[in-house]
Amino acid sequence: MEKSNKKVAMISVSVYNRDVNYSKVNDILHNFGEFINLRVGYPMKEKNVSIIFLVVEAENDIIGALNGKLGQIDGVLVKSHIIKMAEE
Secondary structure: OOOOOOEEEEEEEEEEOHHHHHHHHHHHHHHOHHHEEEEEEEEEHHHOEEEEEEEEEEOHHHHHHHHHHHHOOOOEEEEEEEEOOOOO
């Protein structure tokens, strides 16, 4: 049986100037939707900021592409880390 190269990553996305940037972020997340297992958003409308927490299961290059596309948006901060899973 072939070993999967998929990793599980936790990604936090801070969206500043949300009235301008949120639709851009949403479009990217929609495009990567097949890899997103969990998406939780916390809009802080009074501060014009949104925080999005994601759990993603994909290969490293896909996780990197998602982080890169989100990080290219001015006013968006992305932090992620791979979760070490127990060997099966």
